[in-house]
Amino acid sequence: MTTKELPAKYLRLLAEKYPTLASVAERIICLESQLALPKGSEHFLSDLHGEYESFYHILNNSSGVIAEKVEYVFGEFMTESEKAEFCTLIYYPREKIEELHKKGLDTPEWYRETIAHLLEVAKLMTYKYPARKVKGFIQKDYADVLTELLYSRPEQDSAQARYVASTMAMIVQIDCGALFVEAFSNLIKRLACATIHIVGDFFDRGARPDAIIDNLIAYHDIDIQWGNHDVLWMGAGLGSRVAIAAVIRNSLRYNNTDVLERGYGISLRALTTFARRAYPDESPVKACEKAVNMIMLKLEGALIDRNPDFQMQSRHLLETIDYNSCYCRMNGRRYELESAYFPTIDPKDPYRLTEEENAIIDDLVTYFTESARLQQHLDFLYKKGSLYKTCNGNLLFHGCVPLEKDGSFAAVTMEGRTYHGRAYFDYCEQRTRRAYLQRREEDLDFLWFLWCGRLSPCSGREVKTFERSLLTDESTWKEPSDPYFKLIDRPEICSAILAEFGLKETGHIINGHVPVKVKKGESPIKAGGKAIVVDGGFAKAYHKKTGIAGYTLISNSRGLRLLAHSKVADVKAALAGNQDIESVSETIEIQSRRQTVGDTDEGRIMREEINDLHALLRAYQNGILT
Structure with missing residues:
Protein backbone atom coordinates (compact mmCIF):
# COMPACT_ATOMS: atom_id res chain seq x y z
CA MET A 1 0.00 0.00 0.00
CA THR A 2 1.39 3.41 -0.94
CA THR A 3 0.81 6.75 0.68
CA LYS A 4 -1.48 7.83 -2.15
CA GLU A 5 -3.78 4.87 -1.48
CA LEU A 6 -4.55 6.17 2.01
CA PRO A 7 -6.88 9.20 2.20
CA ALA A 8 -5.35 12.22 3.88
CA LYS A 9 -8.18 12.20 6.43
CA TYR A 10 -7.28 8.64 7.47
CA LEU A 11 -3.59 9.54 7.70
CA ARG A 12 -4.40 12.46 9.99
CA LEU A 13 -6.53 10.22 12.23
CA LEU A 14 -3.70 7.66 12.36
CA ALA A 15 -1.26 10.44 13.19
CA GLU A 16 -3.30 11.27 16.31
CA LYS A 17 -2.43 7.83 17.66
CA TYR A 18 1.19 7.93 16.45
CA PRO A 19 2.16 11.62 16.52
CA THR A 20 5.90 11.22 15.85
CA LEU A 21 8.08 9.41 13.35
CA ALA A 22 9.70 7.52 16.25
CA SER A 23 6.36 6.26 17.60
CA VAL A 24 5.42 4.94 14.15
CA ALA A 25 8.78 3.25 13.70
CA GLU A 26 8.54 1.59 17.12
CA ARG A 27 5.06 0.24 16.38
CA ILE A 28 6.15 -1.17 13.00
CA ILE A 29 9.14 -2.90 14.57
CA CYS A 30 7.03 -4.38 17.38
CA LEU A 31 4.38 -5.71 15.00
CA GLU A 32 6.86 -7.12 12.49
CA SER A 33 8.77 -8.94 15.23
CA GLN A 34 5.56 -10.44 16.66
CA LEU A 35 4.71 -11.96 13.28
CA ALA A 36 7.75 -14.24 13.64
CA LEU A 37 6.75 -15.62 17.07
CA PRO A 38 5.15 -19.10 17.30
CA LYS A 39 1.36 -19.19 17.05
CA GLY A 40 -0.36 -19.26 20.45
CA SER A 41 -2.20 -22.36 21.64
CA GLU A 42 -5.96 -22.52 21.03
CA HIS A 43 -8.13 -24.90 23.06
CA PHE A 44 -11.53 -26.05 21.78
CA LEU A 45 -14.13 -27.51 24.18
CA SER A 46 -17.85 -28.11 23.81
CA ASP A 47 -20.92 -29.37 25.64
CA LEU A 48 -19.77 -28.56 29.17
CA HIS A 49 -23.38 -29.01 30.35
CA GLY A 50 -22.90 -27.51 33.79
CA GLU A 51 -20.13 -29.89 34.94
CA TYR A 52 -18.35 -27.19 36.87
CA GLU A 53 -15.85 -29.25 38.87
CA SER A 54 -14.54 -31.14 35.83
CA PHE A 55 -14.32 -27.97 33.76
CA TYR A 56 -12.64 -26.03 36.57
CA HIS A 57 -9.88 -28.64 36.79
CA ILE A 58 -9.40 -28.71 33.02
CA LEU A 59 -9.23 -24.91 33.00
CA ASN A 60 -6.62 -24.89 35.78
CA ASN A 61 -4.39 -27.56 34.28
CA SER A 62 -4.92 -26.27 30.73
CA SER A 63 -6.09 -29.70 29.52
CA GLY A 64 -2.84 -31.32 30.64
CA VAL A 65 -0.51 -28.85 28.91
CA ILE A 66 1.01 -27.64 32.19
CA ALA A 67 1.87 -31.19 33.23
CA GLU A 68 3.61 -31.65 29.87
CA LYS A 69 5.71 -28.53 30.46
CA VAL A 70 6.63 -29.68 33.96
CA GLU A 71 7.66 -33.04 32.53
CA TYR A 72 9.78 -31.30 29.89
CA VAL A 73 11.60 -29.14 32.45
CA PHE A 74 11.89 -31.53 35.40
CA GLY A 75 11.37 -34.98 33.89
CA GLU A 76 14.81 -36.19 34.97
CA PHE A 77 15.11 -34.20 38.17
CA MET A 78 11.83 -34.92 40.00
CA THR A 79 10.14 -38.17 40.93
CA GLU A 80 6.63 -38.85 39.60
CA SER A 81 5.10 -37.99 42.97
CA GLU A 82 7.11 -34.75 43.18
CA LYS A 83 5.95 -33.72 39.71
CA ALA A 84 2.34 -34.54 40.58
CA GLU A 85 2.52 -32.46 43.76
CA PHE A 86 4.19 -29.57 41.93
CA CYS A 87 1.47 -29.60 39.24
CA THR A 88 -1.26 -29.56 41.89
CA LEU A 89 0.43 -26.54 43.46
CA ILE A 90 0.25 -24.70 40.10
CA TYR A 91 -3.41 -25.61 39.63
CA TYR A 92 -4.53 -24.73 43.17
CA PRO A 93 -1.75 -22.71 44.84
CA ARG A 94 -3.76 -21.20 47.69
CA GLU A 95 -5.42 -24.47 48.69
CA LYS A 96 -2.20 -26.47 48.38
CA ILE A 97 -0.21 -24.02 50.51
CA GLU A 98 -2.90 -24.13 53.21
CA GLU A 99 -2.61 -27.92 53.22
CA LEU A 100 1.21 -27.78 53.47
CA HIS A 101 1.02 -25.13 56.19
CA LYS A 102 -1.13 -27.38 58.38
CA LYS A 103 1.59 -30.04 58.10
CA GLY A 104 4.38 -27.53 58.74
CA LEU A 105 5.96 -28.19 55.34
CA ASP A 106 5.89 -24.64 53.94
CA THR A 107 9.37 -23.77 55.24
CA PRO A 108 11.53 -20.87 53.93
CA GLU A 109 13.67 -23.40 52.08
CA TRP A 110 10.56 -24.90 50.45
CA TYR A 111 9.42 -21.45 49.27
CA ARG A 112 12.83 -20.62 47.78
CA GLU A 113 13.03 -23.93 45.96
CA THR A 114 9.40 -23.82 44.78
CA ILE A 115 9.62 -20.28 43.44
CA ALA A 116 12.81 -21.24 41.60
CA HIS A 117 11.00 -24.18 39.99
CA LEU A 118 8.00 -22.03 39.06
CA LEU A 119 10.39 -19.52 37.51
CA GLU A 120 11.92 -22.20 35.29
CA VAL A 121 8.52 -23.34 33.99
CA ALA A 122 7.35 -19.77 33.43
CA LYS A 123 10.53 -18.89 31.51
CA LEU A 124 9.97 -21.82 29.15
CA MET A 125 6.39 -20.73 28.48
CA THR A 126 7.15 -17.07 27.75
CA TYR A 127 8.92 -17.78 24.45
CA LYS A 128 5.68 -17.45 22.45
CA TYR A 129 4.99 -13.95 23.70
CA PRO A 130 6.69 -10.54 23.40
CA ALA A 131 8.06 -9.23 26.71
CA ARG A 132 5.62 -6.33 26.97
CA LYS A 133 2.68 -8.71 26.56
CA VAL A 134 4.04 -11.07 29.23
CA LYS A 135 4.24 -8.17 31.68
CA GLY A 136 0.58 -7.45 30.96
CA PHE A 137 -0.28 -11.03 31.97
CA ILE A 138 1.22 -10.63 35.46
CA GLN A 139 -0.81 -9.46 38.43
CA LYS A 140 -0.12 -5.73 38.69
CA ASP A 141 1.14 -5.83 42.29
CA TYR A 142 3.93 -8.26 41.36
CA ALA A 143 4.69 -7.18 37.79
CA ASP A 144 8.09 -5.52 38.37
CA VAL A 145 9.58 -8.31 40.50
CA LEU A 146 8.28 -11.17 38.35
CA THR A 147 9.40 -9.45 35.15
CA GLU A 148 12.90 -8.96 36.56
CA LEU A 149 13.08 -12.64 37.51
CA LEU A 150 11.68 -13.85 34.18
CA TYR A 151 14.27 -12.00 32.11
CA SER A 152 17.25 -12.64 34.38
CA ARG A 153 20.04 -14.94 33.19
CA PRO A 154 21.73 -16.33 36.34
CA GLU A 155 23.22 -19.24 34.40
CA GLN A 156 25.23 -16.83 32.24
CA ASP A 157 26.63 -14.39 34.81
CA SER A 158 27.60 -14.62 38.48
CA ALA A 159 26.27 -11.13 39.20
CA GLN A 160 22.90 -12.13 37.75
CA ALA A 161 22.96 -15.28 39.91
CA ARG A 162 23.55 -13.20 43.06
CA TYR A 163 20.80 -10.79 42.00
CA VAL A 164 18.25 -13.58 41.58
CA ALA A 165 19.28 -15.26 44.84
CA SER A 166 18.94 -11.97 46.70
CA THR A 167 15.48 -11.36 45.24
CA MET A 168 14.30 -14.85 46.20
CA ALA A 169 15.69 -14.48 49.73
CA MET A 170 13.93 -11.15 50.23
CA ILE A 171 10.58 -12.57 49.05
CA VAL A 172 10.81 -15.27 51.71
CA GLN A 173 12.30 -13.01 54.39
CA ILE A 174 9.36 -10.60 54.31
CA ASP A 175 6.94 -13.56 54.44
CA CYS A 176 5.53 -13.06 50.92
CA GLY A 177 6.39 -16.51 49.58
CA ALA A 178 2.76 -17.64 49.34
CA LEU A 179 1.77 -14.52 47.40
CA PHE A 180 4.53 -15.01 44.84
CA VAL A 181 3.84 -18.73 44.47
CA GLU A 182 0.25 -17.85 43.63
CA ALA A 183 1.31 -15.05 41.27
CA PHE A 184 3.72 -17.34 39.40
CA SER A 185 1.11 -20.13 39.23
CA ASN A 186 -1.48 -17.76 37.77
CA LEU A 187 1.05 -16.54 35.21
CA ILE A 188 1.88 -20.10 34.13
CA LYS A 189 -1.83 -20.88 33.67
CA ARG A 190 -2.23 -17.68 31.66
CA LEU A 191 0.72 -18.54 29.40
CA ALA A 192 -0.43 -22.13 28.80
CA CYS A 193 -3.41 -21.20 26.62
CA ALA A 194 -3.74 -18.15 24.38
CA THR A 195 -7.41 -18.63 23.45
CA ILE A 196 -10.33 -20.82 24.51
CA HIS A 197 -13.17 -21.57 22.10
CA ILE A 198 -16.33 -22.95 23.75
CA VAL A 199 -18.25 -24.63 20.93
CA GLY A 200 -21.62 -24.48 22.62
CA ASP A 201 -23.76 -25.66 25.53
CA PHE A 202 -22.88 -24.38 28.96
CA PHE A 203 -26.32 -25.44 30.22
CA ASP A 204 -28.39 -28.59 30.83
CA ARG A 205 -27.82 -31.71 32.95
CA GLY A 206 -24.95 -30.54 35.19
CA ALA A 207 -25.75 -28.47 38.27
CA ARG A 208 -23.55 -25.37 37.94
CA ASP A 221 -9.37 -14.43 25.43
CA ILE A 222 -12.52 -16.44 24.85
CA ASP A 223 -15.19 -16.84 22.21
CA ILE A 224 -18.41 -18.84 22.29
CA GLN A 225 -20.47 -20.50 19.60
CA TRP A 226 -24.00 -20.76 20.94
CA LYS A 478 -36.07 -41.64 18.36
CA GLU A 479 -35.29 -38.15 17.08
CA PRO A 480 -34.87 -37.83 13.28
CA SER A 481 -31.77 -35.79 12.46
CA ASP A 482 -30.55 -33.60 9.65
CA PRO A 483 -28.62 -35.44 6.88
CA TYR A 484 -25.57 -33.38 7.92
CA PHE A 485 -24.76 -35.77 10.76
CA LYS A 486 -24.21 -38.68 8.35
CA LEU A 487 -22.83 -36.75 5.40
CA ILE A 488 -20.10 -35.08 7.46
CA ASP A 489 -18.09 -38.28 7.08
CA ARG A 490 -17.59 -37.44 3.38
CA PRO A 491 -14.57 -35.22 2.52
CA GLU A 492 -16.31 -33.56 -0.44
CA ILE A 493 -19.19 -32.45 1.81
CA CYS A 494 -16.75 -30.93 4.31
CA SER A 495 -14.91 -29.15 1.48
CA ALA A 496 -18.19 -27.70 0.17
CA ILE A 497 -19.14 -26.43 3.64
CA LEU A 498 -15.71 -24.86 4.20
CA ALA A 499 -15.89 -23.16 0.78
CA GLU A 500 -19.38 -21.84 1.58
CA PHE A 501 -17.90 -20.05 4.59
CA GLY A 502 -14.93 -18.70 2.62
CA LEU A 503 -12.35 -21.16 3.93
CA LYS A 504 -9.75 -23.30 2.16
CA GLU A 505 -9.85 -27.09 1.86
CA THR A 506 -7.01 -27.31 4.35
CA GLY A 507 -9.30 -25.98 7.10
CA HIS A 508 -11.37 -27.98 9.56
CA ILE A 509 -14.97 -28.06 10.73
CA ILE A 510 -15.06 -28.11 14.54
CA ASN A 511 -18.39 -28.71 16.26
CA GLY A 512 -20.03 -30.50 19.16
CA HIS A 513 -23.68 -31.27 19.97
CA VAL A 514 -23.67 -35.03 19.32
CA PRO A 515 -21.79 -37.09 21.95
CA VAL A 516 -19.21 -39.38 20.36
CA LYS A 517 -19.86 -42.95 21.50
CA VAL A 518 -16.21 -43.94 21.84
CA LYS A 519 -17.05 -47.18 23.66
CA LYS A 520 -19.02 -48.29 20.56
CA GLY A 521 -16.13 -47.55 18.24
CA GLU A 522 -17.20 -44.10 17.04
CA SER A 523 -14.47 -41.62 16.19
CA PRO A 524 -14.61 -37.85 16.71
CA ILE A 525 -12.45 -37.41 13.61
CA LYS A 526 -14.55 -37.35 10.44
CA ALA A 527 -13.67 -37.29 6.75
CA GLY A 528 -9.98 -37.95 7.32
CA GLY A 529 -9.62 -35.05 9.74
CA LYS A 530 -11.62 -32.42 7.85
CA ALA A 531 -14.26 -32.43 10.60
CA ILE A 532 -13.75 -32.93 14.34
CA VAL A 533 -16.57 -33.44 16.85
CA VAL A 534 -15.39 -32.30 20.28
CA ASP A 535 -18.41 -33.50 22.29
CA GLY A 536 -16.93 -36.27 24.39
CA GLY A 537 -19.57 -36.15 27.10
CA PHE A 538 -18.47 -33.78 29.88
CA ALA A 539 -21.82 -34.34 31.59
CA LYS A 540 -21.82 -37.35 33.91
CA ALA A 541 -25.15 -38.35 32.38
CA TYR A 542 -23.26 -39.07 29.13
CA HIS A 543 -20.27 -40.98 30.53
CA LYS A 544 -21.88 -44.41 30.17
CA LYS A 545 -22.87 -43.56 26.61
CA THR A 546 -19.51 -42.14 25.48
CA GLY A 547 -17.10 -44.10 27.64
CA ILE A 548 -14.95 -41.00 28.28
CA ALA A 549 -15.24 -37.71 30.19
CA GLY A 550 -14.79 -35.14 27.45
CA TYR A 551 -12.45 -33.88 24.74
CA THR A 552 -10.10 -30.95 24.34
CA LEU A 553 -8.86 -30.14 20.85
CA ILE A 554 -5.57 -28.23 20.91
CA SER A 555 -4.23 -26.24 17.98
CA ASN A 556 -0.69 -24.93 18.43
CA SER A 557 2.27 -23.97 16.28
CA ARG A 558 3.07 -27.61 15.52
CA GLY A 559 -0.39 -28.83 14.51
CA LEU A 560 -3.64 -30.30 15.84
CA ARG A 561 -4.10 -32.91 18.52
CA LEU A 562 -7.13 -34.25 20.32
CA LEU A 563 -7.09 -35.14 24.01
CA ALA A 564 -9.65 -37.71 25.13
CA HIS A 565 -10.11 -37.34 28.88
CA SER A 566 -10.70 -40.78 30.33
CA LYS A 567 -10.88 -39.39 33.85
CA VAL A 568 -11.05 -35.85 35.18
CA ALA A 569 -10.12 -35.32 38.83
CA ASP A 570 -12.07 -32.76 40.80
CA VAL A 571 -10.53 -30.22 43.17
CA LYS A 572 -10.85 -32.43 46.25
CA ALA A 573 -9.22 -35.42 44.53
CA ALA A 574 -6.43 -33.23 43.15
CA LEU A 575 -5.60 -31.82 46.58
CA ALA A 576 -6.02 -35.05 48.52
CA GLY A 577 -3.88 -37.28 46.33
CA ASN A 578 -2.37 -34.98 43.69
CA GLN A 579 -4.64 -36.66 41.16
CA ASP A 580 -4.70 -35.14 37.71
CA ILE A 581 -6.55 -35.41 34.45
CA GLU A 582 -6.02 -38.74 32.65
CA SER A 583 -5.97 -38.20 28.91
CA VAL A 584 -5.03 -39.96 25.70
CA SER A 585 -3.55 -37.72 23.01
CA GLU A 586 -4.14 -38.31 19.31
CA THR A 587 -2.30 -36.26 16.70
CA ILE A 588 -4.64 -35.18 13.91
CA GLU A 589 -2.31 -33.00 11.88
CA ILE A 590 1.37 -32.04 11.97
CA GLN A 591 2.43 -28.83 10.23
CA SER A 592 5.22 -29.10 7.67
CA ARG A 593 6.73 -26.03 9.31
CA ARG A 594 6.10 -24.38 12.62
CA GLN A 595 3.19 -21.96 12.40
CA THR A 596 3.80 -18.36 13.44
CA VAL A 597 1.60 -15.43 14.40
CA GLY A 598 2.04 -14.31 10.80
CA ASP A 599 0.09 -17.38 9.64
CA THR A 600 -2.98 -16.52 11.74
CA ASP A 601 -5.97 -14.22 11.34
CA GLU A 602 -4.36 -11.95 13.92
CA GLY A 603 -1.25 -11.84 11.73
CA ARG A 604 -3.31 -10.76 8.72
CA ILE A 605 -4.80 -7.89 10.73
CA MET A 606 -1.33 -6.92 11.96
CA ARG A 607 -0.01 -6.84 8.38
CA GLU A 608 -2.83 -4.52 7.38
CA GLU A 609 -1.88 -2.23 10.24
CA ILE A 610 1.80 -2.40 9.27
CA ASN A 611 0.94 -1.36 5.69
CA ASP A 612 -1.01 1.62 6.99
CA LEU A 613 1.83 2.56 9.34
CA HIS A 614 4.35 2.44 6.50
CA ALA A 615 2.17 4.92 4.64
CA LEU A 616 2.17 7.18 7.71
CA LEU A 617 5.93 6.76 8.09
CA ARG A 618 6.49 7.87 4.49
CA ALA A 619 4.16 10.82 5.03
CA TYR A 620 6.35 11.94 7.96
CA GLN A 621 9.59 11.27 6.07
CA ASN A 622 8.42 13.17 2.98
CA GLY A 623 7.09 16.12 4.92
CA ILE A 624 3.46 15.50 3.97
CA LEU A 625 2.67 15.41 7.70
CA THR A 626 4.69 17.04 10.44
Missing part, protein backbone atom coordinates in the same frame (compact mmCIF):
# COMPACT_ATOMS: atom_id res chain seq x y z
CA PRO A 209 -23.31 -23.80 34.46
CA ASP A 210 -23.50 -20.45 36.26
CA ALA A 211 -20.21 -21.16 38.06
CA ILE A 212 -18.53 -22.06 34.74
CA ILE A 213 -19.63 -18.75 33.23
CA ASP A 214 -18.40 -16.87 36.32
CA ASN A 215 -14.95 -18.38 35.74
CA LEU A 216 -14.90 -17.41 32.09
CA ILE A 217 -16.24 -13.85 32.32
CA ALA A 218 -12.78 -12.59 33.30
CA TYR A 219 -10.87 -14.98 31.01
CA HIS A 220 -8.26 -13.21 28.89
CA GLY A 227 -25.37 -24.24 21.54
CA ASN A 228 -29.05 -25.16 21.47
CA HIS A 229 -29.24 -25.22 25.28
CA ASP A 230 -27.52 -21.82 25.44
CA VAL A 231 -30.07 -20.17 23.16
CA LEU A 232 -32.88 -21.74 25.19
CA TRP A 233 -31.51 -20.09 28.34
CA MET A 234 -30.95 -16.86 26.42
CA GLY A 235 -34.62 -16.91 25.45
CA ALA A 236 -35.61 -17.61 29.05
CA GLY A 237 -33.47 -14.74 30.31
CA LEU A 238 -35.15 -12.42 27.80
CA GLY A 239 -38.60 -13.41 29.09
CA SER A 240 -39.84 -16.08 26.66
CA ARG A 241 -42.59 -17.96 28.51
CA VAL A 242 -42.12 -21.17 26.51
CA ALA A 243 -38.31 -21.08 26.93
CA ILE A 244 -38.72 -20.59 30.69
CA ALA A 245 -41.07 -23.59 30.89
CA ALA A 246 -38.59 -25.71 28.90
CA VAL A 247 -35.62 -24.62 31.05
CA ILE A 248 -37.46 -25.52 34.27
CA ARG A 249 -38.71 -28.80 32.82
CA ASN A 250 -35.15 -29.79 31.82
CA SER A 251 -33.74 -28.79 35.21
CA LEU A 252 -36.35 -30.85 37.05
CA ARG A 253 -35.88 -33.81 34.71
CA TYR A 254 -32.16 -33.95 35.48
CA ASN A 255 -32.58 -33.01 39.13
CA ASN A 256 -30.38 -29.93 38.86
CA THR A 257 -32.55 -27.16 40.25
CA ASP A 258 -29.49 -25.74 42.05
CA VAL A 259 -28.75 -23.60 39.01
CA LEU A 260 -32.21 -22.06 39.28
CA GLU A 261 -32.47 -21.55 43.02
CA ARG A 262 -28.87 -21.11 44.21
CA GLY A 263 -27.39 -19.93 40.94
CA TYR A 264 -29.94 -17.37 39.81
CA GLY A 265 -32.29 -16.90 42.77
CA ILE A 266 -35.34 -18.19 40.87
CA SER A 267 -38.03 -19.49 43.23
CA LEU A 268 -40.15 -22.51 42.27
CA ARG A 269 -42.41 -22.13 45.30
CA ALA A 270 -45.58 -21.21 43.38
CA LEU A 271 -45.04 -24.04 40.90
CA THR A 272 -44.36 -26.52 43.73
CA THR A 273 -47.52 -25.55 45.61
CA PHE A 274 -49.63 -25.87 42.47
CA ALA A 275 -48.02 -29.18 41.45
CA ARG A 276 -48.67 -30.81 44.83
CA ARG A 277 -52.36 -30.09 44.49
CA ALA A 278 -52.54 -31.17 40.86
CA TYR A 279 -50.49 -34.39 41.31
CA PRO A 280 -50.89 -35.42 44.97
CA ASP A 281 -49.68 -38.98 44.39
CA GLU A 282 -46.30 -37.95 42.94
CA SER A 283 -43.09 -36.90 44.69
CA PRO A 284 -42.65 -33.11 44.85
CA VAL A 285 -40.00 -33.08 42.08
CA LYS A 286 -41.97 -35.39 39.80
CA ALA A 287 -45.16 -33.42 40.40
CA CYS A 288 -43.38 -30.18 39.46
CA GLU A 289 -41.95 -31.80 36.34
CA LYS A 290 -45.38 -32.99 35.22
CA ALA A 291 -47.00 -29.63 35.94
CA VAL A 292 -44.41 -27.56 34.04
CA ASN A 293 -44.29 -30.13 31.22
CA MET A 294 -47.99 -29.55 30.58
CA ILE A 295 -47.48 -25.79 30.68
CA MET A 296 -44.61 -26.15 28.19
CA LEU A 297 -46.58 -28.35 25.77
CA LYS A 298 -49.50 -25.92 25.83
CA LEU A 299 -47.23 -22.93 25.17
CA GLU A 300 -45.42 -24.82 22.40
CA GLY A 301 -48.71 -25.51 20.65
CA ALA A 302 -49.59 -21.81 20.56
CA LEU A 303 -46.07 -20.90 19.42
CA ILE A 304 -46.15 -23.42 16.55
CA ASP A 305 -49.51 -22.00 15.44
CA ARG A 306 -48.18 -18.46 15.19
CA ASN A 307 -44.92 -19.48 13.47
CA PRO A 308 -45.65 -21.64 10.39
CA ASP A 309 -42.12 -20.85 9.11
CA PHE A 310 -40.72 -23.21 11.73
CA GLN A 311 -42.38 -26.19 9.96
CA MET A 312 -43.11 -27.88 13.27
CA GLN A 313 -46.82 -28.56 12.89
CA SER A 314 -46.13 -32.27 13.45
CA ARG A 315 -45.38 -31.38 17.07
CA HIS A 316 -49.04 -30.41 17.61
CA LEU A 317 -49.78 -33.52 19.67
CA LEU A 318 -52.01 -32.71 22.65
CA GLU A 319 -55.08 -33.01 20.42
CA THR A 320 -54.06 -36.59 19.48
CA ILE A 321 -54.76 -37.81 23.03
CA ASP A 322 -57.94 -39.72 23.80
CA TYR A 323 -58.64 -38.19 27.19
CA ASN A 324 -61.24 -40.84 28.04
CA SER A 325 -58.72 -43.65 27.62
CA CYS A 326 -54.97 -44.05 28.01
CA TYR A 327 -53.63 -43.66 24.48
CA CYS A 328 -52.96 -41.23 21.66
CA ARG A 329 -52.87 -41.60 17.86
CA MET A 330 -49.90 -40.56 15.73
CA ASN A 331 -49.31 -41.38 12.06
CA GLY A 332 -52.34 -43.67 12.07
CA ARG A 333 -51.05 -45.76 14.98
CA ARG A 334 -52.21 -46.07 18.56
CA TYR A 335 -49.66 -45.53 21.37
CA GLU A 336 -50.23 -46.16 25.06
CA LEU A 337 -49.72 -43.32 27.53
CA GLU A 338 -47.90 -43.60 30.84
CA SER A 339 -50.99 -42.13 32.50
CA ALA A 340 -54.45 -40.93 31.52
CA TYR A 341 -54.47 -38.38 34.33
CA PHE A 342 -54.43 -34.81 32.93
CA PRO A 343 -55.92 -32.56 35.61
CA THR A 344 -54.86 -29.29 33.97
CA ILE A 345 -56.09 -29.95 30.41
CA ASP A 346 -59.46 -29.07 28.93
CA PRO A 347 -59.99 -31.73 26.20
CA LYS A 348 -62.07 -29.24 24.20
CA ASP A 349 -59.22 -26.68 24.24
CA PRO A 350 -56.05 -28.59 25.23
CA TYR A 351 -53.62 -25.71 24.57
CA ARG A 352 -55.33 -23.19 26.85
CA LEU A 353 -53.52 -22.40 30.10
CA THR A 354 -55.59 -22.33 33.27
CA GLU A 355 -55.69 -19.08 35.25
CA GLU A 356 -53.32 -20.53 37.83
CA GLU A 357 -50.88 -21.77 35.16
CA ASN A 358 -50.89 -18.31 33.61
CA ALA A 359 -50.14 -16.73 36.98
CA ILE A 360 -47.30 -19.20 37.64
CA ILE A 361 -45.57 -18.62 34.31
CA ASP A 362 -45.96 -14.84 34.63
CA ASP A 363 -44.37 -15.04 38.08
CA LEU A 364 -41.46 -17.04 36.66
CA VAL A 365 -40.97 -14.52 33.84
CA THR A 366 -40.44 -11.86 36.51
CA TYR A 367 -37.87 -14.01 38.33
CA PHE A 368 -35.90 -14.73 35.13
CA THR A 369 -35.90 -11.18 33.80
CA GLU A 370 -35.08 -9.62 37.18
CA SER A 371 -32.27 -12.00 38.15
CA ALA A 372 -29.21 -9.71 38.08
CA ARG A 373 -26.76 -12.62 37.81
CA LEU A 374 -28.66 -14.28 34.97
CA GLN A 375 -28.82 -10.97 33.11
CA GLN A 376 -25.06 -10.51 33.58
CA HIS A 377 -24.47 -13.98 32.12
CA LEU A 378 -26.89 -13.26 29.30
CA ASP A 379 -24.91 -10.13 28.41
CA PHE A 380 -21.69 -12.18 28.44
CA LEU A 381 -23.15 -14.82 26.10
CA TYR A 382 -24.20 -12.13 23.66
CA LYS A 383 -20.94 -10.18 23.91
CA LYS A 384 -18.59 -13.14 23.47
CA GLY A 385 -20.91 -15.42 21.51
CA SER A 386 -22.04 -15.95 17.95
CA LEU A 387 -23.72 -18.65 15.94
CA TYR A 388 -20.48 -19.52 14.15
CA LYS A 389 -16.90 -18.32 13.84
CA THR A 390 -14.17 -18.66 11.22
CA CYS A 391 -10.81 -18.64 12.96
CA ASN A 392 -7.35 -19.42 11.55
CA GLY A 393 -8.80 -21.47 8.72
CA ASN A 394 -11.26 -23.38 10.94
CA LEU A 395 -15.05 -23.21 10.97
CA LEU A 396 -16.62 -23.40 14.44
CA PHE A 397 -20.30 -24.00 15.14
CA HIS A 398 -22.24 -26.09 17.61
CA GLY A 399 -24.77 -28.17 15.70
CA CYS A 400 -24.99 -28.59 11.93
CA VAL A 401 -25.25 -26.94 8.55
CA PRO A 402 -28.75 -27.99 7.37
CA LEU A 403 -28.37 -30.18 4.27
CA GLU A 404 -30.55 -32.13 1.86
CA LYS A 405 -30.01 -35.88 1.48
CA ASP A 406 -27.93 -35.29 -1.67
CA GLY A 407 -25.53 -33.02 0.27
CA SER A 408 -26.78 -29.72 -1.12
CA PHE A 409 -27.55 -26.89 1.30
CA ALA A 410 -31.13 -27.01 2.56
CA ALA A 411 -33.27 -24.03 1.60
CA VAL A 412 -35.06 -22.52 4.61
CA THR A 413 -37.74 -19.84 4.28
CA MET A 414 -38.13 -17.35 7.10
CA GLU A 415 -40.09 -14.07 7.09
CA GLY A 416 -40.74 -14.33 3.36
CA ARG A 417 -37.14 -14.91 2.25
CA THR A 418 -35.27 -18.13 1.51
CA TYR A 419 -31.79 -18.80 2.89
CA HIS A 420 -29.24 -21.58 2.73
CA GLY A 421 -25.67 -22.25 3.90
CA ARG A 422 -23.81 -19.31 5.35
CA ALA A 423 -26.62 -16.87 4.54
CA TYR A 424 -28.95 -18.91 6.76
CA PHE A 425 -26.44 -18.81 9.63
CA ASP A 426 -26.10 -15.04 9.22
CA TYR A 427 -29.89 -14.65 9.27
CA CYS A 428 -30.21 -16.79 12.42
CA GLU A 429 -27.54 -14.78 14.22
CA GLN A 430 -29.07 -11.46 13.18
CA ARG A 431 -32.47 -12.57 14.46
CA THR A 432 -30.95 -13.87 17.71
CA ARG A 433 -29.39 -10.46 18.32
CA ARG A 434 -32.64 -8.74 17.36
CA ALA A 435 -34.34 -10.73 20.12
CA TYR A 436 -31.86 -9.27 22.63
CA LEU A 437 -32.33 -5.70 21.42
CA GLN A 438 -36.10 -5.61 20.80
CA ARG A 439 -37.52 -8.58 22.75
CA ARG A 440 -40.47 -9.03 20.41
CA GLU A 441 -42.48 -12.21 20.83
CA GLU A 442 -41.72 -13.53 17.32
CA ASP A 443 -37.98 -13.24 17.91
CA LEU A 444 -38.18 -14.84 21.36
CA ASP A 445 -40.11 -17.66 19.67
CA PHE A 446 -37.21 -17.98 17.25
CA LEU A 447 -34.80 -18.68 20.13
CA TRP A 448 -37.03 -21.59 21.15
CA PHE A 449 -36.94 -22.82 17.53
CA LEU A 450 -33.12 -22.69 17.58
CA TRP A 451 -33.22 -24.96 20.64
CA CYS A 452 -35.32 -27.76 19.21
CA GLY A 453 -36.17 -27.16 15.53
CA ARG A 454 -35.29 -29.75 12.92
CA LEU A 455 -34.16 -26.90 10.63
CA SER A 456 -32.21 -25.13 13.38
CA PRO A 457 -28.41 -25.00 12.90
CA CYS A 458 -28.07 -25.31 16.69
CA SER A 459 -30.24 -28.45 16.90
CA GLY A 460 -30.78 -30.22 13.59
CA ARG A 461 -33.07 -32.81 15.05
CA GLU A 462 -36.72 -33.26 15.96
CA VAL A 463 -36.82 -33.11 19.75
CA LYS A 464 -39.40 -35.58 21.10
CA THR A 465 -40.37 -33.99 24.41
CA PHE A 466 -44.00 -35.13 24.14
CA GLU A 467 -43.10 -38.75 23.41
CA ARG A 468 -40.33 -39.00 25.99
CA SER A 469 -42.47 -37.59 28.77
CA LEU A 470 -45.85 -39.21 28.00
CA LEU A 471 -45.48 -42.39 25.90
CA THR A 472 -44.32 -45.84 26.99
CA ASP A 473 -43.20 -47.03 23.54
CA GLU A 474 -39.51 -46.06 23.35
CA SER A 475 -39.46 -46.47 19.57
CA THR A 476 -41.32 -43.14 19.45
CA TRP A 477 -38.46 -41.46 21.31
